[in-house]
Every structure is written in C-alpha cells, then in structure tokens.
Amino acid sequence: MIDLTYQTGNSILHRTKPVIKFLGLIFCSVIVLLSKNLLCTLISVSLITILMVFANLSIKEVFSPLKKFFFFLIMIFLMNVLFTNSDECLYSYYFICISEKGIEQGYNIVLHTLTITVLSSVYIRTTTSIEIMKGIESAMQPLRVFNIPTKDIALIMSIALQFIPVFFNDIERIKKAQMARGANFNRGSFLDRIRSVIPLVIPAFISAFHRADELSIAIEARGFQSDKENT
Amino acid sequence: MELELRNVTVSYSSAEKILDNFNLEVNKGLFFGITGKSGSGKTTLLETICGFHKPEMGQVLFNNQNIYEGKFDTVSFRKKVQMVFQFPENQFFETDIRKEIEFGIKNTTLSSEDLNRRVTETLQTVGLNDNETEELSPFALSGGQKRRLALACALVLQPEILLLDEPFSGLDNSGQNQIIKILQNIKTKGTTILMVSHDPNVLCEIADRIIVMNDGRIIKNEIPPIVYSDKQFCSQLGIGQPDTITAANLLDVNLNNDFTYENFITKLAEKLLLKNND
Numbered sequence: 001m002i003d004l005t006y007q008t009g010n011s012i013l014h015r016t017k018p019v020i021k022f023l024g025l026i027f028c029s030v031i032v033l034l035s036k037n038l039l040c041t042l043i044s045v046s047l048i049t050i051l052m053v054f055a056n057l058s059i060k061e062v063f064s065p066l067k068k069f070f071f072f073l074i075m076i077f078l079m080n081v082l083f084t085n086s087d088e089c090l091y092s093y094y095f096i097c098i099s100e101k102g103i104e105q106g107y108n109i110v111l112h113t114l115t116i117t118v119l120s121s122v123y124i125r126t127t128t129s130i131e132i133m134k135g136i137e138s139a140m141q142p143l144r145v146f147n148i149p150t151k152d153i154a155l156i157m158s159i160a161l162q163f164i165p166v167f168f169n170d171i172e173r174i175k176k177a178q179m180a181r182g183a184n185f186n187r188g189s190f191l192d193r194i195r196s197v198i199p200l201v202i203p204a205f206i207s208a209f210h211r212a213d214e215l216s217i218a219i220e221a222r223g224f225q226s227d228k229e230n231t
Numbered sequence: 232m233e234l235e236l237r238n239v240t241v242s243y244s245s246a247e248k249i250l251d252n253f254n255l256e257v258n259k260g261l262f263f264g265i266t267g268k269s270g271s272g273k274t275t276l277l278e279t280i281c282g283f284h285k286p287e288m289g290q291v292l293f294n295n296q297n298i299y300e301g302k303f304d305t306v307s308f309r310k311k312v313q314m315v316f317q318f319p320e321n322q323f324f325e326t327d328i329r330k331e332i333e334f335g336i337k338n339t340t341l342s343s344e345d346l347n348r349r350v351t352e353t354l355q356t357v358g359l360n361d362n363e364t365e366e367l368s369p370f371a372l373s374g375g376q377k378r379r380l381a382l383a384c385a386l387v388l389q390p391e392i393l394l395l396d397e398p399f400s401g402l403d404n405s406g407q408n409q410i411i412k413i414l415q416n417i418k419t420k421g422t423t424i425l426m427v428s429h430d431p432n433v434l435c436e437i438a439d440r441i442i443v444m445n446d447g448r449i450i451k452n453e454i455p456p457i458v459y460s461d462k463q464f465c466s467q468l469g470i471g472q473p474d475t476i477t478a479a480n481l482l483d484v485n486l487n488n489d490f491t492y493e494n495f496i497t498k499l500a501e502k503l504l505l506k507n508n509d
Binding site for chain 2 (some may be wrong): 173174176177178179180181182183184198199202203206207
C-alpha cells in the first residue's frame with residue numbers, strides 16, 4: 001500500500017503557509033531540473049535533508065512510501081544506459097551501446113525524478129487537501145487578470161494529487177481480486193506478461209472514470225461554483 | 232481439518248495489529264458467518280486465508296500445509312480456495328460474460344469441451360444461463376446479475392473453500408434472495424464457505440456457525456442461536472439481532488432457538504390460538 005496521504009503533525013513544514021509551500025515546491029523542482037551531475041546531487045541531497053528536518057521525518061519515513069517506485073527508477077536508468085546514442089561506446093553489443101553519456105543522462109534523470117517525487121510526497125504528507133487547493137489558488141491569483149479559472153484549476157490539481165494514493169490502492173485491490181480468480185502476473189513470456197496486465201488496466205480505468213464521474217456529481221451537489229468566492 | 236489458523240498475527244504497520252494471535256479451525260462443508268464492527272479485521276482475515284497477507288507470526292494451514300511456506304504451490308491453492316471481494320463487479324474486463332467466467336479456468340488442463348460444459352453449468356448455478364444474457368457484456372448487467380456473475384467466476388473453479396466479503400452490500404431484496412439461494416445450493420454440495428456479513432437475518436438463516444470479531448480477535452465462535460440470543464452481547468458489539476428475535480421479544484413468543492421466519496410464524500400462531508382457546 002502506498003501511503004501518500006496527509007499525516008497530522010506540528011512540524012515547521014506543517015505550519016508553513018500553503019502558498020509558500022506550493023511556490024517552494026515549484027521553485028525547488030525547477031532548480032533541480034536545471035542542475036546536472038555533481039551540482040544536482042548536492043542540491044538534491046541538501047533539499048531532502050532540509051525537508052526531513054523541517055517536516056520532522058526520518059529517512060525511512062521519506063523513502064519507504066516510494067519503495068514500489070524504485071523499480072520504475074531502475075528501469076529509467078537502464079533504458080538510458082543501454083539505449084542512448086553515442087559515438088564513444090564503453091561497451092557495445094548489436095544495437096546496445098553503453099556510453100559515459102548514457103550513464104550520465106540516466107543518473108541525472110533518475111536523480112531529477114527521485115528528488116521531485118520526494119519533494120511532492122513530503123508536500124502532500126504535510127498539507128491537507130484544502131490547504132493544497134488554497135495554496136495553488138493563491139499562487140495562481142495573478143492569472144485571474146487574464147480570466148483564467150484559477151479556482152477550477154486549483155481544485156483539479158488538488159483532487160489529482162489526493163487521488164494518486166487512492167488510485168494505487170484501487171490497482172492493488174483489483175490485482176488481488178484477479179489473482180484470487182487465477183491471474184498470474186509474474187509468469188510466462190514477455191508477451192504473456194504484457195497481456196496479463198489487461199485484467200488489471202481495464203478495471204482500473206473503469207473504476208477511475210466511475211470515481212471521477214461520481215466525484216463531479218458530488219462536488220456539484222455540494223454547491224461548488226467556480227465563479228463564486230468563499231464566504 | 233481443512234483449514235486452520237494458528238496464532239496468526241497480521242499488521243499493516245508496527246503500531247496496529249489487524250489480526251491479533253488469531254486461532255480458527257474450519258471443518259469441511261460448514262458455513263461460517265463472520266461478523267463484527269467495521270475495522271475488526273474481517274476482510275483481512277479472508278485475505279490472509281487467501282494468501283495475500285503473510286502473517287508476522289503464526290501459520291495458515293490448508294490440509295496441514297502452511298500456505299505461506301516457500302515451497303507451497305500458491306497457484307493451485309488459489310484454485311481450491313476462491314475469494315469474492317467486496318463490490319466484485321469492479322474486476323470485470325472481458326467482452327461477454329462467458330469469457331469473463333472462462334478467465335479463471337483457461338489456464339487449467341481442461342479440454343475446450345469440458346471448459347465449455349463447466350462454464351454452462353456454472354451459468355446455470357447462478358441463473359444467468361439464458362442465451363440472451365450470455366451474450367451480454369458484463370458491464371450491461373444489473374447490479375444483482377453482476378454480483379451473481381462475480382460469484383460464477385469463483386464457482387467455475389469448483390473451489391473447496393469459498394470466501395465471500397459482504398456479498399450482499401448494495402443489493403436489493405430480490406438480488407439478495409437470489410444470492411442466498413445460490414449459496415444454500417453450493418452448501419449442499421459440500422463447499423466450505425466463510426462469509427463476511429453485517430446482516431444478522433441472513434447469517435442466522437444460512438450459517439452453521441457465527442464468528443464474532445473485535446479488534447482482530449474472535450470474541451465468539453458459536454452456533455447462531457447462542458450468539459444472537461444474547462441481546463446485551465449483540466448490542467455491545469454492534470452486530471444486531473435477527474428481526475425474528477426482536478419481534479419475538481416484543482410479542483413474548485418463545486422461539487426455542489430456531490430463529491427462522493417459518494418458526495416465528497408457527498410459534499406466534501400457536502400462541503394466538505392458545506390465547507383464543509383460553
């Protein structure tokens with residue numbers, strides 16, 4: 001189970017204004033994306049350490065919810081290492097070329113993805129859904145001048161963030177149900193394994209669409225109007 | 232003993248134990264009703280029996296073999312122990328209901344003729360065997376039909392043990408009655424059933440034993456009359472009493488530990504006749 005929901009606490013990060021946290025998240029993400037190699041490592045390690053102190057979280061608490069994500073990161077790294085085009089190969093075999101450029105690129109992408117994921121997960125875990133919405137809305141306030149529906153965008157983004165763990169839990173539940181019916185996701189050839197994902201993907205999508213449909217009706221039923229200010 | 236849980240402890244985080252030193256012996260052919268407050272560990276119990284939660288401590292024994300041991304054949308085990316999850320209609324993905332049912336058995340050694348026969352028999356068991364319905368997409372079925380289809384997906388494997396997690400939730404009265412009839416029919420064929428439900432009327436009607444759970448432990452494992460005749464116990468654990476008991480208490484009718492509607496009507500009629508004769 002991936003635990004990326006709000007966790008009650010009284011850390012500095014919990015008490016920080018939502019708009020500052022949101023702008024901080026965007027700013028740090030941009031800085032991380034613009035840096036490379038050693039500088040990127042330094043910035044990432046520093047940011048994660050500062051966050052751990054400010055959010056009162058241990059290394060285990062920061063990284064354990066992302067355990068399942070590590071497989072995805074390893075895949076990204078391997079894809080970059082094995083398939084990046086380069087004139088200078090350290091080792092080559094048919095179309096595979098392991099080069100310094102590929103290793104460097106894989107390292108940077110993995111570090112960027114990991115750091116931004118950690119930043120976002122700490123943000124979600126220290127900010128309630130209402131605060132997330134308020135933070136995004138306040139940050140986008142200047143865009144109202146151009147008639148951009150900032151309240152709607154804020155609501156959509158906040159719901160999307162909050163529903164990531166719900167979606168993962170849905171997949172976990174469907175996976176169990178299909179395994180109970182005899183599905184096996186870990187056996188057979190590569191093609192069989194791809195095919196075996198169908199019983200997982202279709203119900204997950206249907207469930208997600210149902211949820212979205214029900215949620216939109218519930219939001220309207222509760223009187224949400226994007227053009228009205230909160231009292 | 233078909234299934235046994237010995238000192239099983241399961242927890243999602245170190246702080247909270249979902250199943251706490253849990254012991255249960257399940258004899259072949261019996262129908263166990265599992266009830267208790269929300270969060271008492273009922274669903275986790277079924278998932279642990281089905282092999283989805285490795286206990287921190289203790290063993291889950293199926294025919295005297297620990298199902299969580301490395302050598303244990305989980306794939307063939309899951310064909311013998313089938314679980315129908317809560318709101319199982321969310322697992323459908325095939326284009327028609329025959330294919331949906333076939334999904335579970337297409338990897339078995341059955342010939343295509345046997346496979347077809349097995350699917351047809353299962354469709355008959357759950358009452359979805361008319362030609363028009365068979366060609367429908369699972370998503371085009373009504374709520375009750377979807378629930379019966381989910382049951383069929385499990386039954387097609389002819390399991391020795393069937394685990395049901397609140398099979399009646401969200402169903403109307405007729406849908407519920409149809410599922411009860413199917414379960415009574417399966418029970419006569421000797422399948423062991425463990426069913427989680429909050430409905431004391433249904434549990435009293437079809438279960439041989441009632442397991443009452445609270446905080447990951449069994450509080451009571453008894454025949455329905457013993458569990459449901461104790462009003463204070465039922466209200467303390469929030470499991471409710473069957474309507475017949477409530478009505479019998481109000482009308483001062485002695486049911487003699489038989490809480491079926493038929494017995495209630497008979498006893499009530501007897502009492503009224505006696506009163507008239509007096």
